[in-house]
Amino acid sequence: xxxxxxxxxxxxxxxxxxxxxxxxxxxxxxxxxxxxxxxxxxxxxxxxxxxxxxxxxxxxxxxxxxxxxxxxxxxxxxxxxxxxxxxxxxxxxxxxxxxxxxxxxxxxxxxxxxxxxxxxxxxxxxxxxxxxxxxxxxxxxxxxxxxxxxxxxxxxxxxxxxxxxxxxxxxxxxxxxxxxxxxxxxxxxxxxxxxxxxxxxxxxxxxxxxxxxxxxxxxxxxxxxxxxxxxxxxxxxxxxxxxxxxxxxxxxxxxxxxxxxxxxxxxxxxxxxxxxxxxxxxxxxxxxxxxxxxxxxxxxxxxxxxxxxxxxxxxxxxxxxxxxxxxxxxxxxxxxxxxxxxxxxxxxxxxxxxxxxxxxxxxxxxxxxxxxxxxxxxxxxxxxxxxxxxxxxxxxxxxxxxxxxxxxxxxxxxxxxxxxxxxx
Amino acid sequence: xxxxxxxxxxxxxxxxxxxxxxxxxxxxxxxxxxxxxxxxxxxxxxxxxxxxxxxxxxxxxxxxxxxxxxxxxxxxxxxxxxxxxxxxxxxxxxxxxxxxxxxxxxxxxxxxxxxxxxxxxxxxxxxxxxxxxxxxxxxxxxxxxxxxxxxxxxxxxxxxxxxxxxxxxxxxxxxxxxxxxxxxxxxxxxxxxxxxxxxxxxxxxxxxxxxxxxxxxxxxxxxxxxxxxxxxxxxxxxxxxxxxxxxxxxxxxxxxxxxxxxxxxxxxxxxxxxxxxxxxxxxxxxxxxxxxxxxxxxxxxxxxxxxxxxxxxxxxxxxxxxxxxxxxxxxxxxxxxxxxx
Numbered sequence: 001x002x003x004x005x006x007x008x009x010x011x012x013x014x015x016x017x018x019x020x021x022x023x024x025x026x027x028x029x030x031x032x033x034x035x036x037x038x039x040x041x042x043x044x045x046x047x048x049x050x051x052x053x054x055x056x057x058x059x060x061x062x063x064x065x066x067x068x069x070x071x072x073x074x075x076x077x078x079x080x081x082x083x084x085x086x087x088x089x090x091x092x093x094x095x096x097x098x099x100x101x102x103x104x105x106x107x108x109x110x111x112x113x114x115x116x117x118x119x120x121x122x123x124x125x126x127x128x129x130x131x132x133x134x135x136x137x138x139x140x141x142x143x144x145x146x147x148x149x150x151x152x153x154x155x156x157x158x159x160x161x162x163x164x165x166x167x168x169x170x171x172x173x174x175x176x177x178x179x180x181x182x183x184x185x186x187x188x189x190x191x192x193x194x195x196x197x198x199x200x201x202x203x204x205x206x207x208x209x210x211x212x213x214x215x216x217x218x219x220x221x222x223x224x225x226x227x228x229x230x231x232x233x234x235x236x237x238x239x240x241x242x243x244x245x246x247x248x249x250x251x252x253x254x255x256x257x258x259x260x261x262x263x264x265x266x267x268x269x270x271x272x273x274x275x276x277x278x279x280x281x282x283x284x285x286x287x288x289x290x291x292x293x294x295x296x297x298x299x300x301x302x303x304x305x306x307x308x309x310x311x312x313x314x315x316x317x318x319x320x321x322x323x324x325x326x327x328x329x330x331x332x333x334x335x336x337x338x339x340x341x342x343x344x345x346x347x348x349x350x351x352x353x354x355x356x357x358x359x360x361x362x363x364x365x366x367x368x369x370x371x372x373x374x375x376x377x378x379x380x381x382x383x384x385x386x387x388x389x390x391x392x393x394x395x396x397x398x399x400x401x402x403x404x405x406x407x408x409x410x411x412x413x414x415x416x417x418x419x420x421x422x423x424x
Numbered sequence: 425x426x427x428x429x430x431x432x433x434x435x436x437x438x439x440x441x442x443x444x445x446x447x448x449x450x451x452x453x454x455x456x457x458x459x460x461x462x463x464x465x466x467x468x469x470x471x472x473x474x475x476x477x478x479x480x481x482x483x484x485x486x487x488x489x490x491x492x493x494x495x496x497x498x499x500x501x502x503x504x505x506x507x508x509x510x511x512x513x514x515x516x517x518x519x520x521x522x523x524x525x526x527x528x529x530x531x532x533x534x535x536x537x538x539x540x541x542x543x544x545x546x547x548x549x550x551x552x553x554x555x556x557x558x559x560x561x562x563x564x565x566x567x568x569x570x571x572x573x574x575x576x577x578x579x580x581x582x583x584x585x586x587x588x589x590x591x592x593x594x595x596x597x598x599x600x601x602x603x604x605x606x607x608x609x610x611x612x613x614x615x616x617x618x619x620x621x622x623x624x625x626x627x628x629x630x631x632x633x634x635x636x637x638x639x640x641x642x643x644x645x646x647x648x649x650x651x652x653x654x655x656x657x658x659x660x661x662x663x664x665x666x667x668x669x670x671x672x673x674x675x676x677x678x679x680x681x682x683x684x685x686x687x688x689x690x691x692x693x694x695x696x697x698x699x700x701x702x703x704x705x706x707x708x709x710x711x712x713x714x715x716x717x718x719x720x721x722x723x724x725x726x727x728x729x730x731x732x733x734x735x736x737x738x739x740x741x742x743x744x745x746x747x748x749x750x751x752x753x754x755x756x757x758x759x760x761x762x763x764x765x
Contacts, residue, residue, distance in 0.1 A: 090506075092511075114510060251621070256599070317510040385729055386730075396711035400622060400713070
């Protein structure tokens with residue numbers, strides 16, 4: 001049985017490899033004598049279940065502008081996309097021409113030589129229109145390796161009706177959050193105030209920034225996670241769970257969180273604009289107005305949340321670079337960004353889009369735009385994405401009671417020191 | 425199922441080549457005539473040509489990766505310095521030979537010993553539990569009872585379901601908020617258990633799933649073993665007034681030894697490297713509580729950034745060395761007891 005599986009996997013892997021090799025041929029294209037683009041552009045999209053239909057129709061809309069170009073849309077789940085792209089790009093087979101790249105991945109991929117530099121190509125259009133924070137994540141070694149498409153940060157999502165019925169105010173600090181949670185649990189035994197993602201370190205950042213900390217200081221080349229602020233952040237998540245103000249899971253966090261929030265088992269969660277479309281599909285939010293958004297509750301040092309988002313990058317080995325550049329430009333264009341805002345409430349990265357009434361009138365944009373302006377920028381270094389894994393491990397250890405917050409912060413710092421050899 | 429097929433195929437191939445060679449030695453000494461020689465050669469050639477595809481395939485899919493893995497484990501290769509071709513750009517390899525540095529680093533790191541400790545606990549408990557359960561069930565089914573075929577089919581069912589399907593099903597059952605187990609507990613008025621979120625419960629859960637997956641193999645092997653024990657022995661024992669326990673202890677267990685020795689070895693090796701159960705059920709979590717050696721090696725070469733190929737290869741070679749040592753020691757121990765296989 002087991003060997004049977006291994007053999008099947010091997011056969012499947014071989015089959016895939018040959019298929020990928022065989023599939024490379026149809027990518028040939030470029031510009032013909034009249035300057036018209038042709039060929040195929042394979043696009044890996046990483047948007048979530050609730051968003052992907054919109055992205056697919058937008059991506060395929062490219063053929064209306066360039067009838068000779070065929071767009072091959074592939075949805076790759078966010079959790080697998082990074083590894084899948086590295087496998088394909090490193091193995092020189094099966095990599096897409098264009099990929100929707102998380103902001104922290106750009107420097108990582110670019111440092112390995114997988115991305116095409118975009119300066120001076122047709123991919124970049126009106127760079128002055130880009131939000132400066134969004135533009136920062138596209139750079140590596142002073143070159144531009146991506147075009148920004150979506151910018152986001154995190155906020156407190158809450159169930160207006162539940163908080164009101166429980167007699168709780170919308171919390172602005174962690175102390176108030178615990179009070180509100182206690183009221184929710186008192187009103188409905190078995191229900192909880194907050195869902196805390198225990199399995200995804202990205203959700204840890206808000207607590208870390210709230211204590212005035214950060215993972216590393218990229219300018220000063222210093223590791224800061226094991227400072228007292230890092231210890232306090234680990235203490236915060238432990239305290240929220242131990243005091244029963246929050247529930248958490250060590251796996252399946254996204255589904256459990258969305259299910260709990262959508263079905264009214266918890267009243268609050270931390271999340272970003274990418275969760276708006278999905279949350280509104282839940283039973284509790286049949287009336288979309290019931291979904292409330294507030295800034296992430298402040299820690300002892302103030303309020304803070306990470307700046308994130310999505311860029312579009314072009315694979316350096318693409319056989320159809322011209323059409324790929326054009327496609328990246330199209331997907332980051334003002335028109336496409338306006339559509340993603342109208343349909344999915346995602347935040348555009350172009351200043352000009354915010355002046356459109358349909359965008360500026362969107363209540364999610366009205367809330368998130370100032371939040372994004374205040375959001376904490378992450379270090380855009382190649383190891384940026386790798387910084388998360390040690391936190392993920394220590395979060396679980398702290399929440400499971402295996403280590404103390406002090407030791408967790410120290411071990412996270414030690415793991416960073418192995419990764420970042422020239423940091424203090 | 426596939427295991428047994430592949431085993432018997434391998435044995436048959438071996439037997440044929442042995443027979444081929446035996447043929448020649450039997451026949452050549454008598455009369456070294458050209459006709460005989462040609463016949464012997466043709467027999468020999470035939471045997472080798474039958475083996476050749478197997479040798480070639482094993483060389484390509486096992487030999488080359490193995491040699492390459494051992495070589496990589498002696499270098500500092502990672503994602504950023506291996507040879508890669510990106511479209512028309514070719515980036516040459518820049519990694520260097522570092523000797524035994526990686527092994528030194530792995531063996532002096534607590535992570536390795538922690539993971540090894542848990543891997544041993546995991547292997548021993550999984551094998552012991554599934555062996556015991558398999559033996560009990562086989563003994564129960566090795567007699568004429570109503571619906572015996574049905575029970576046998578039902579017990580083999582876990583084998584018929586692809587492992588990843590059953591593991592995902594178990595994951596749904598274990599889910600702390602919406603899983604069936606906690607709903608049942610809640611129905612009985614018992615507090616919910618964090619099956620996969622508490623380090624200790626997660627360990628219990630992964631072992632339970634692996635035992636569930638492993639029992640059918642044990643059951644089938646044990647049933648076969650039980651049926652090969654001559655019934656006269658039991659009759660004679662009964663005549664002498666041996667109790668049921670005495671019959672089990674002195675006839676069944678010794679009679680099963682050739683089978684049990686093999687299945688325990690096989691099952692230990694599989695369990696030691698049982699990647700899918702751990703990875704799909706907990707991803708090694710919570711934290712690294714259920715991370716066994718292979719899942720950690722996977723993490724090094726696919727999750728960390730830049731991907732640490734050399735370190736992962738060193739872990740792989742160490743795993744192989746450990747298993748080889750175990751297999752040799754186990755065989756010795758069995759041989760001392762007088763078993764031959």
